[in-house]
Amino acid sequence: MKENRIDVAADGMLKMEFSSQKIDVFWMKRKEEYPELAREALRLLVQFTTSYLCFQDTLGHLKPRSSEGTQAEAVVGVIRRLIPTRAHEFNITVNMSKGPPGKDTFQVLKLANEDQVAITGTSGVAAAWGFHHYLKYHCLCHVSWEADQLNLPAVLPAANITVTSADRFRYYQNVCTSSYSFTWWNWTRWEREIDWMALNGINLALATVGQEAIWERVYVQLNLTSDDINNHFTGPAFLAWGRMGNIRGWAGPLSPSWHNHTLILQRRILTRMRELGIVPILPAFAGHVPRAFQNPYLIEPTEPLFRQVGNLFMEQVIAEFGTDHVYNCDTFNEMVPSSGELDYLSAVGHATFQAMIDIDPTAIWVKQSWEFLHSPFWTIKRVKSFLTSVPILANALVELSSTAEDGEIEVRISGRMLVLDLQSEQYEQYTTYSSYFGQPFIWCMLHNFGGTLGLFGSMSIINQKVFVARALPNGTLVGTGLTPEGINQNYVIYDLMTEMSWRTEPTNLTQWVSAYATRRYGEENDDSNQAWDLLKLNTVVQLYLYLAGRNPTQEMDIVHLLTSELDNSNILLWLYVIVDRQYYMFDKKMLCNLL
Template sequence: MQISNSLILLSLLSSLILCSSSSSIQESEAAIESLLKRLDSKRSPASVQEAAARGVLQRLLPTHLSSFEFKIVSKDGCDGRSCFRISNYKSSRRNSPQILIEGTTATEITSGLHWYLKYLCYVHVSWDKTGGIQIASVPKPGALPRVSDNVVIIQRAVPWNYYQNVVTSSYSYVWWDWERWEKEIDWMALQGINLPLAFTGQEAIWQKVFTEDFNITAEDLNDFFGGPAFLAWARMGNLHAWGGPLSQNWLDKQLLLQKQILARMLELGMTPVLPSFSGNVPAALKAIYPSANISRLGEWNTVDADPRWCCTFLLDPSDPLFVEIGEAFIKQQFKEYGDITNIYNCDTFNENSPPTDDPTYISSLGSAVYAAMSKADKDAVWLMQGWLFYSDSSFWKPPQMKALLHSVPFGKMIVLDLFADVKPIWKSSSQFYGTPYIWCMLHNFGGNIEMYGVLDAVASGPIDARLSENSTMVGVGMCMEGIENNPVVYELMSEMAFRSDKFQVKEWLKVYSHRRYGKELHQIEAAWEILHRTIYNCTDGVADHNTDYIVQFPDWDPTLHSRSDLHQENQMQKIPGIYRNRRFMLHEISSPLTQPHLWYDTQDAIAALKLFLDAGNELAGSLTYRYDLVDLTRQSLSKLANQVYLDAISAFQNKDANALVVQSQRFLQLIKDIDVLLAADDNFLLGSWLESAKSLAVNSDEAKQYEWNARTQVTMWFDNTKYIQSKLHDYANKFWSGLLQGYYFPRASMYFSHLSKSLSEDKAFSLEDWRKEWIAYSNEWQAGTEHYPVKAQGDALALAKDLYEKYLR
């Protein structure tokens, strides 16, 4: 009888839990529907959106402006959802449009345009830095292919297609002007992105808020803001003043640029996500408000906790001043931009755990963060990156997660499942305990250049999540740290916003290769079959951060460790959750030697490269082909260089001076040869990055500061001492011509010289002497002003063929 009663009690409890879960999900769904209606009411008029969509067409395909008719339609014609419809334009007039594209917003229209061009005209659209567009396959005006069905209707599978990481603004967008931003927003519109992060220019807003409302001086803000290339981390409270100060010129121009960005996003029917207050405050605020609960945070990746840039100040969300500042910030954004959104990003607890794991306290903090938004905007919705639940999972256990996620009304928080392509949190958290979330692909760290992807997971993951029991998924998203790499990955991920059913990636790639190069070639199709199952099918669960030895040269003493350490270290990389400290600490910085990430058989990739080379005569004039050829050759040679480096180390450990010379010279020659290869494509040039930085300066001092920021971010990154390199050195490494020859080559050369000297003089290798030499060189290079080319030189196909014969055959 007791057992029976216990079973009944358990059954009742289970039913209550299920009912509670079901109730919370229903509340969230209702809140999201209400939010969507409010956001729809904020959209630009139909005529404005239609004109904006025509603007995208004109910039993409100006010869065909009269071939298409665009029209905004209501959701009623799409079963109450967002969609686009493609049909043949019905008219008996001569020279009338051929194709009618209707959409619920301008972004739906441009998505429909892109869908038509992709699947009926075999067009390809990617970033200029990844080969650009392929439109040679589009028939002439008047000869466009007709839609075979009466009408093609494609609905969004989920309401939102989100875009950006909070650090993308520093790794990729930092030096952009309006011309580059306009291209990016066009790309976003064609990919169907309708929920982009809009973080540009927020320092100008903070300047007005802090100086006008809270008595902070301009000098105080010089110590608060980071330099242009490090703003993302100053915003998150990881550092202050590093690379600064910001000039008034920078602040004013960035605010103007933000207004242009927001205006275009709104014209296209997008919903921008604006920043909000996370608690990060200037040090001077503590003196002005001595009773406020302001604490100084611990050091973040500094070498010696230098107070000039270390240890920022955090205002506790429970302090009344938190709500006051948060409200003032959002109201100032209203004043500058108007009432344009209800969605605000805030990541108070990202890489910054609360002082206690008490769920009640955590809940109160979450409520206070939301109150700072909702007091200024009663309809505010908190968009939060879910990275903390992965990177600090030892703290964020179920009680703590629930406390934070349930600290605001259901439907008033949306979580970005930031790393769902590799480590989906929704599966282990009961759909974020009923909180709406967006399935996101992280993919890239530091803007590194490496061919890598999880195409099968991208093609299936969002569908599995959406169809799972009690799903609270409301969108898909791309949250890469850096863009302009691996175009195949980003095109597939964008398309998942419109994919309701599963499909064969292999077949999709056949069409993709046809579109990307403008031709069907059996060699290219075969190459992409190989790439699909190798480079673009990583399943080991490792966060791919490029640690190839050329771009992240090991800092270690090989006399203290043997090659046998390598196997153990490589296994450590494969343990889920081994990297839990920081977003930036996805790599080891101390001995023993780590192995670069390798998840495929390099011989397979070389076979794919051979097929690419075989197609060279057919595709020699294609910029998209040239980019992929250079990238695949670079990757193959870089992986080879990893082994050559290990051979050099083995020679040193075996005291074989001749073999050390042979292998170290081969490694150095590979750096030189890859540099020459990269120089043959405009998209792999250090000079472009540096010149874009200097182009934003209005005087020589700014030009020097901006160039230092640009050089430092891609090399040392953060602070160093005479003998200790930055903990973040090479985090944002790049395979760029100029950087290999001018920075990576001298560093490796110095190291091998010290190894050779150790053997020839029969003395112990001095790691400290090498560090002193190369760190001094690095700091000098960071402050340098020498020019690097901004135009490609050489024949990429001929160079790739020569290097294949030299190293890979």
Template sequence: MYPRSGPCLLLVLLVCVFVDAHTKFPTLNHIRPKSSDKTQGRAVSELLRRLLGNRSSEFIASVNRSLSNDSLDVCELRSTRNGKIVATGSSGVAVASGIYNYLKYFCNCHISWSGNQLDLPSPLPKLTGVLRINTPHRFRYYQNVCTFSYSAVWWDWSRWEREIDWMALNGINLPLAFTGQEALWQEVYRALGLNQSEIEEFFSGPAFLAWNRMANMFKFGGPLPQSWHVNQLFLQFKILERMRSFGMSPVLPAFSGNIPKGILRLYPDANVTRLGPWAQFNCSYSCSYMLDPRDPLFLRIGSLYLSQVVKQFGTDHIYNTDTFNEMTPPTSDTDYLSAVSRSVFASMTAVDPQAVWLMQGWLFFSDAVFWKPAQIQALLHGVPLGRMIVLDLYAETEPIFSYTESFYGQPFIWCMLQNFGGNSGFFGTVESINSGPFKALNFPNSTLVGIGMTPEGIEQNPVMFELMSELAWRKEPVNLAKWASLYAVRRYGSMQENLTAAWRLLFSGVYNCTVPHYRNHNHSPLVRRPSFRMNTGIWYDPVDLCEAWRLFMEAAPSLMSKETFRYDLVDVTRQVLQVMTTFFYEDIADAFQNQKMPELLTAGGVLIYDLLPELDRLLSSDRNFLLGTWLERARSQALDEKEAQLYEMNARNQLTLWGPSGEILDYANKEWGGLMEDYYAQRWGLFVQTLVDCLDTGRPYKQDTFNQAVFQVEKGFIYNGRKYPTKPQGDTYEIAHRIFLKYYPQALKRL
């Protein structure tokens, strides 16, 4: 047994007192829960039944919005004489997050994408007096437009239900809700006079819809079957109903000016610009058509679409659209930029006079050469102050508010991006996220109205999202070492010192990237196309990682029944083998450059015939690391085999080539069982064999020649037709232990 309360009481009470001395925006007062208090309370009770089963009857949840008189969420918890916990909050989200706070810090429980640890004590620990938990942040935002393609594209309702529960427990009250929008666009395009082939030429395949929506690309991976539209629309109705039942305010899509080419047939005089190529795509799939927001047709299309959105989805009066995402405007003229944002906003207010525009601030970072202070201010000031909210999308690394005078008066949300492409791999910026929101809150004339999480992909590094969501309810930064120790206790339900020590090492090392401007794309040689120009740099000391690995292995025998522990054992072992792959790559490169065939055969042989197969076996032993699950979810969306093949191609291509010819190669790399064996290991095998042949024949190595050959391997994976397991195979502990015995001594020698 382990202590359930004690020091934890002080920890929780730290979140209880806030002084709201920051900018208020009356223009945002109408963004509030639409569901009744009773509906929200019922939603929390149903969540608890899904989560806790029969033990849910020990919690009494209710909503009383009058608890908060300033639109900032609050929850009060107390114990009853018969041992129940009564939680009353200003919204369903406030109650859910208050109860999760109690579960974490009084019951040592934990909820995550990679498993739950819900060993509830009986009876429940008693609260002395009233525990009051509140937040200084009006909004807690969640999602990135890319998340819908990198993570959620194949989700069914069951998976969405779990995610919305997770949102509520983690205090999210402003989620992005982009599912099903193509079904409405299809109706708008038909009403305008486009034929079906023109519509089908426009929409991309499911795995690439995020970039179709942002006007980066079209057509690739399509056409979208009609069954897709029907299923996604039905899913969106359920998503919105559930989000609103908790008191969340879903953010709905609006028009950015991105149009199908067929509009030019109908309106040949429209002011349309054809954009240049995006990324490495040519104009077969990019060079989108953008309607000038100042053209009267923009208002017509934009209001037609938003009318459909409001009619079908209802509204909470907040809409997202992004102009110039990773695209440079045709002119830097400030009058033009103000006119653009003014026109975009007008297309919203024509339908919804109370509209608020939520805009991702990514463009100011991604094209900083263009977006100077005058241009940023012009775009922002085309919309009345307080009627736009800007997401400072990558604030943990590249905050924009600090050099734009708090977005020149527009309200903003400080966001942690954390992940690109849904890549596997440990990463975090714990010091930055622990201090950044508080710096933003106390910034001179701060217009901060919330904090958010905007990862391109999720279901990785759950610790970062638990910390970030908890910080929304804190009045000051946490003690990171203590927080990491308590996280270990909650996650595994164990007080083992090995595990708390391991997590302190991870928090001070791999989870604390302090390299200025560091962008977390997993560039490990393991998951990149082999060459002699690979990035081998890391931001942390691998000695600490290996020590954490040793501590995990010592704790493993008694904890393998815990899914959360099994996941982390796989994950930390995977991270070590990722580092070891870099060592073997360096040995391979040195051996080839020095023309040492025995050393080349040894390093290449160990990598190809032992390390990578062992890593594949390890990943295949845990349900959270299976390629087969991703592919099966894709195929399950289909009505027939033709659709299933289309969806599977989308799913495989996004992970690998990301385009017909590797245009954004390996951007969305994943370390999954099946993918490791049939994709990454095959490339490394070809690379080593090519080097051996070069040394054997005296021919020079030519990267272009290798690229042509390896492209056939990469493309072959997309169409290999192989079925991959959807259930874990093998004993995780046996595999991890065997890997540890082989590679831990080697790691120590290299470090």
């Protein structure tokens, strides 16, 4: 085999072919000429399915489609909206070939004798991300959901940094966020949120606004009456649970003006996301239908009608909004399937995905793992049967595994389903389900339920577990994500989590929190540093804050808890953080009781 390696390395034609082809295809072509060497190369390649094949062969087409110039101009718009009087001091370039394939890279260069900061990114998102990184770590500025601190130095500091993302994707949103936080937003607020996404490197996000208007068209095609449709849709504040099939008609119906408003809004949202290089995830059919279908909950995915309705919806969605070939649906969110038979669950997964690829052959199905959590129904065998029903890649390594000899490992490389491990910071599921049996997944921090307010979060956990997940043998992690049910709360934990997408090792939390306080308040202050450090380290206080956030009306003896854990000076420091220099609203009754 050593002689074969020398021959291959010395062959100029083979070198050219190797550089121009996918690596698995190259070695498959060498099976006759160099059988032992080719087989060993493919065997080694099996160990790296996450980093190469799982992404390259199944998710590689989920990428920005706008031109480099369009993306760069969109980033300039972000900067102008954020710092209008200083925007001219930044020069933005998008160069898609700048960094390694499948990941985002940004470079920030500012020489001491030059007036402009030059930022180059492999996408609009990467360039905006680089701009935000420079604001944070060179100008000590702060951008968040609820407030900004943008006191830039008179002379912008020198910098020369290059950062590459650790994974392919940075995902954003929970299916509930649309109701807990986004329901009443106009374009101005959505524009701000999309800017925030780009500034934090988000390149994959849900885009579900306006789907009820599409469903109305589909139901009319299927001869449903206005009453049938009106009795089905929930009111705007409850749309998330209507979409998941948990309720029908609550606080409805939806007016024609609402449908028109959301269609216009969704078009603007999608246009801006695509201009910046953010890949939007559109809705697909999960099976939930009006009562007029004479079905109590949903159409069984194994019935022909499921495919018919799913196809109609996909056609209308793509006709109205275009597509980036990635779709979300969850049939059994907090519900139990009608059967636990493995063949049935496999058929359900297959039929759901088939309704997508009938219309979009390159579709990727984004699915939350939430339904598997804390559910005695979803045994390991059932989850495996469901997940592996989505087609397995017909690539070189699958061919190799199909002829595996006794004693050799059979390899199944999936990838057309992208699983959101929804609450990885507390209840990881990727270990239980063997990295989802070959399907790629995203490590997500859920953190917030119901949009409740409270200063809590697992900083030390996310500062460790993301890196552990990346290092799993035969793991299929392809990204990190934020999946809160509600936003505009406890920003510090999200600021830290967004950095896990580029960090390659845990950070020093004491130093990080101190720097966060300086950026947020615009000055270094010993009291605020001590308060934040106390909040970060004291697990009892963290537990109280978590419980208070989950149950804000619950009576709790906070005075006893604090005085038993902290001395008087520390209580005052803790109060300093609660007030948080006018950034946060707080419960006046709670504060008065403390004082």
